[in-house]
Amino acid sequence: MMRTTLLLPIILVCCILLAAGLPQTDDLAITEAQLGKKLFFDPILSGDKKVSCASCHKPEYGFADNIPFSFGVDSTPTTRNTPTVKNVLARSRFFWDGRATTLEEQALKPIENPDEMNLPIHIALRRLNENTRYRRAFKKIYGKEADSTNLAHAIAAFERTMESNFTAWDRYALGDSTALSASAIRGRELFLNKANCFECHFGPDFTFDEMINIGIYDGVKYRDKGLGAITGNTEDDGKFKVPGLRNIVKTAPYMHNGMFATLREVIEYYNNPDSFISHPINVDPRLKKPLHLTEQEKRDLEAFLIALSD
Numbered sequence: 251m252m253r254t255t256l257l258l259p260i261i262l263v264c265c266i267l268l269a270a271g272l273p274q275t276d277d278l279a280i281t282e283a284q285l286g287k288k289l290f291f292d293p294i295l296s297g298d299k300k301v302s303c304a305s306c307h308k309p310e311y312g313f314a315d316n317i318p319f320s321f322g323v324d325s326t327p328t329t330r331n332t333p334t335v336k337n338v339l340a341r342s343r344f345f346w347d348g349r350a351t352t353l354e355e356q357a358l359k360p361i362e363n364p365d366e367m368n369l370p371i372h373i374a375l376r377r378l379n380e381n382t383r384y385r386r387a388f389k390k391i392y393g394k395e396a397d398s399t400n401l402a403h404a405i406a407a408f409e410r411t412m413e414s415n416f417t418a419w420d421r422y423a424l425g426d427s428t429a430l431s432a433s434a435i436r437g438r439e440l441f442l443n444k445a446n447c448f449e450c451h452f453g454p455d456f457t458f459d460e461m462i463n464i465g466i467y468d469g470v471k472y473r474d475k476g477l478g479a480i481t482g483n484t485e486d487d488g489k490f491k492v493p494g495l496r497n498i499v500k501t502a503p504y505m506h507n508g509m510f511a512t513l514r515e516v517i518e519y520y521n522n523p524d525s526f527i528s529h530p531i532n533v534d535p536r537l538k539k540p541l542h543l544t545e546q547e548k549r550d551l552e553a554f555l556i557a558l559s560d
């Protein structure tokens with residue numbers, strides 16, 4: 251009895267001390283990545299205040315979109331498929347045509363893009379600085395108001411937190427031989443050898459950001475020149491960034507134009523590209539020969555691709 255009467259006031263004093271030591275509001279405790287996350291989900295960065303980064307990079311679809319082309323302000327469709335913004339930490343090129351080389355450089359472009367968020371950066375910054383919570387958060391983290399540099403830094407910091415590194419494949423690679431099914435293990439072997447995927451999809455995220463033409467360019471029906479439109483060199487026509495394959499099962503549809511709805515279709519394409527697009531221009535020589543995969547091998551390859559997701 252004596253003990254509890256003594257303990258109660260002590261606990262009370264401790265609680266008061268603890269509460270006083272905590273930051274008053276979440277604005278003051280916010281980290282750079284948390285600020286970036288708020289911005290990523292906030293339509294304040296779009297002209298009509300209706301579109302956020304997450305309108306197209308949807309968390310439920312691995313931060314990509316589940317339709318070939320997404321919709322920006324005024325329901326304007328994008329001209330390319332929305333890629334994931336997960337697993338971008340180690341990337342050295344962004345956008346399908348590789349036109350940005352850092353996440354910071356990339357981050358402001360969709361805000362200004364008339365088809366996406368359609369908001370001049372100076373207006374975006376004015377809105378943020380007129381908003382008490384954002385103004386305080388930027389002051390706290392950067393010691394000043396929002397400007398184009400720290401806005402880009404905050405968004406990029408959030409994007410860099412989204413790494414998937416505990417997939418079935420990772421656990422297998424770390425020595426857990428039960429993490430992959432027998433089919434996925436055979437699929438891995440195919441990925442490395444017979445199916446030749448590893449030629450381009452290599453490294454921890456299954457890409458080294460090379461620009462390659464896999465044949466989805468014929469100048470007639472498939473007219474997106476990719477890198478060629480940036481450099482003006484015809485030999486770059488049809489070259490796109492090799493995408494990473496982590497979380498691939500969540501980010502359908504596939505390719506820069508979202509032309510394949512399933513992983514199975516992607517595998518059918520690689521198995522015999524000519525049966526999809528008959529006169530591709532500039533196609534990489536490594537894709538010229540059919541793979542002759544059997545039905546079981548296609549299933550195995552798909553099982554391996556599925557194991558790359560968290």
Ligand code: HEC
Pocket residue numbers: 290295301302303304305306307320321322323328329330331332333334335338341343344345346347353356357358360361365366367405409
């Ligand atoms: C209207 C849909 C839409 C909105 C809104 C949007 N994006 Fe995108 N995003 C895309 C499309 C489409 C691409 C590919 C464009 C291309 O390659 O030319 C893309 C590409 C990217 C990439 C490159 C990924 C890679 O691996 O190459 C990043 C990073 C990105 N967006 C981040 C953002 C951020 C941050 C915002 C918000 C400030 C945002 N996006 C808003 C559709 C959108």
Ligand code: HEC
Pocket residue numbers: 333441445446447448449450451461462463464466490491492493495498501503504505506507516517520521534536537551555
């Ligand atoms: C010669 C290089 C190369 C080889 C070999 C290759 N890929 Fe690709 N892969 C690419 C490029 C480049 C793209 C993007 C092409 C585009 O959008 O036009 C791509 C796209 C993909 C995509 C779509 C990703 C997305 O986010 O939309 C998947 C899935 C894929 N490859 C899986 C494979 C598999 C499985 C194999 C083996 C059967 C393979 N790749 C072989 C270069 C290659």
